[in-house]
Amino acid sequence: MGQDLVSRLRADIVSHIFMPEAKLKFADLTKRYDVGIGTLREALSQLVSEGFVTLEAGKGFKVAQVSREELIEVTDHFVDLEKRAIADAIAHGDDDWESHIVAAHHRLSIIENLPWAQRMERHGEWVQRHREFHESLVAACQGRWLFRLRSMMFDQLDRYRFLSKMSLDGQGKKKFEEHRLIMQAVLDRDVAKATEMIEEHIRGTTEAGLKVL
Amino acid sequence: MGQDLVSRLRADIVSHIFMPEAKLKFADLTKRYDVGIGTLREALSQLVSEGFVTLEAGKGFKVAQVSREELIEVTDHFVDLEKRAIADAIAHGDDDWESHIVAAHHRLSIIENLPWAQRMERHGEWVQRHREFHESLVAACQGRWLFRLRSMMFDQLDRYRFLSKMSLDGQGKKKFEEHRLIMQAVLDRDVAKATEMIEEHIRGTTEAGLKVL
DNA sequence: GACAATCAGATTTTCGAAAAATTTATATTC
DNA sequence: GAATATAAATTTTTCGAAAATCTGATTGTC
Structure with missing residues (x-):
């Protein structure tokens, strides 16, 4: 297809x-x-x-090229859009939305709990499940264009996430913990905490990416 | 091609x-x-x-469908992005940028000064020149994705601009004057005034569109 | 030697015919 | 007559051959 x-x-x-x-x-x-x-x-x-x-x-x-400038700009747009999308989703999400988040997080955690070497082997799967987890968080977002624009920026960041993979070695556990806490904040419908954590989560990855570029 | x-x-x-x-x-x-x-x-x-x-x-x-909801959402995104892009352009624009704005405005005003019937006949050209004028305002914007996202939303609004054409009959002169004032504010590098006027300009058109939908 | 013109090879771009899929129409059964 | 199965027609999708374009090397000229 x-x-x-x-x-x-x-x-x-x-x-x-x-x-x-x-x-x-x-x-x-x-x-x-x-x-x-x-x-x-x-x-x-x-x-x-x-x-x-x-x-x-x-x-x-x-x-297409990659550059420090683009990474910085895309990060800013993504953080901005993602925060709004999360708030929107928390405002409109139902039980179904919640359970999809839990399921997506579980699927992601299976890979994230693997020993380092194995996790690297399945990096393609990790990218996919990581995307699905983050998407599940904002799936209940009502603004279709908000969702679309944020997904666009997320996809762009995927390119740089791969770059940061190398300088990220020690941080695997930290990112894993962040995912759990973000999920918790979202399920608690705590907009302030969720958006704050997401921002830190994203900017952390971008920092790592900037070191390589 | x-x-x-x-x-x-x-x-x-x-x-x-x-x-x-x-x-x-x-x-x-x-x-x-x-x-x-x-x-x-x-x-x-x-x-x-x-x-x-x-x-x-x-x-x-x-x-693709059109809907009231989409018009409202696209307007909000566009206003937000356009204001940022204008500020960015004003911060970075040079003489060349300024003269392109003046030229684009002139080309637009030629059609806008036409009698109503003739203006309607050349609506396709108006759309094109209107796009070029607005684009010239933000052409000096350094953020490539900011420019891209705002252009995306502008194109979407074009669909609805056509709808509002009908309920806009009396307002032609008003819109024309707004274009001149926006250009003036931008050339004066007055960010506050330019963004404020742009917002009013866009929301006015959206209001007209909502009446038809 | 520097520059322009020419030509062959490689690559992109366009196109429409053939294959796959879907929808509509027709026939058959209960 | 409604429901299901079969067939025909329409439409989408895929594909590779032919035309157009670009690249780089070679030759010729100043």
Whole structure:
């Protein structure tokens, strides 16, 4: 399915299998993903609007750059949007929303509790479950564009989260504890605490990323 | 060129040539725009990420809905982002930026000074020049994502601007004067006044749109 | 040697035909 | 007559060949 190809491409860009500014040639990609040129082109042009890929007319597709400046800006936008989305979700969330959060957190904690080496092996899964956990927190957000914009920024941060993975080694346990506390604050419907913790959580990761860039 | 097709499609959606929720069939579109299916698909999938079109797997493309709720939400996001972008642009803009604003305003005023009937005839051009004027105001904005997000919301508002066109009949002169005053405030580097005026300018149009929806 | 023109190879872009899927219409059964 | 199954028609989706474009090397000229 098409949407799945977009996700696979994005995942490969996020995990730096395709390095920033690398050329994305159709000849290579059709082999790697076993799809036709047209299908690929459609997926890539979607990633252009998402900001992961750039397209220069006649010169083809390239992986978008990463930079300190962008990381800082994206972090600021994400923190701002995420706080609002969390508040919105806490205001509107029901029992179903709560139980989905608990479930997503459990799935994430299974990987986060693994020994370091194993956790690294399953980094792709971690990214996925981490995304799902954070998304579950704001799933009850009523503002559709608020949700959309914050998800866009979250996806962008995923690229930098991978970079910070290296300088993050010792911090695994700390991040894990933060996830639990954020969940608790959200379930307690404590907007002030939840937003404050989220901000600290995100900015901490960004700090680590800035060290590598 | 591909990008141009995206613009033409967007313009036709904005101007309600394709009504909200209307099905976008390839058979029709290939004739209308005289391009192949693949090219069309690429353009449409870009409009999906922009939020103008929806895609249900296997069921094809449809024009995205419009609603009071969305208009209100998009307005709020746009006002917020535009104010920040204007402040950013005023902080960084140079002489070149200023002169582009004056030029864009002049081009817009040529159409806005036309008698009502003629102005309506050239509504497509007005939309384009109106976009260019507003974009020129924030062109010096350094935050690339701030610029991007605000442009996204501006494009969304274009859909509703068309709706408000009808209930706007008497207000043409007022809007024209507002554009001049906003330009003046920006050129004076008066952030407080510029942001205040922009907000009033936008919310006024949204009010008109809400009457129709 | 510096610069422009030319050409071959590689890459992107476009297109429409074939395959897959969905919807609509028709027939069959209870 | 309603419900289900079958067939036809419509529409979407995929794919790769052909056209257009770009890149880089080679040749020729000043």
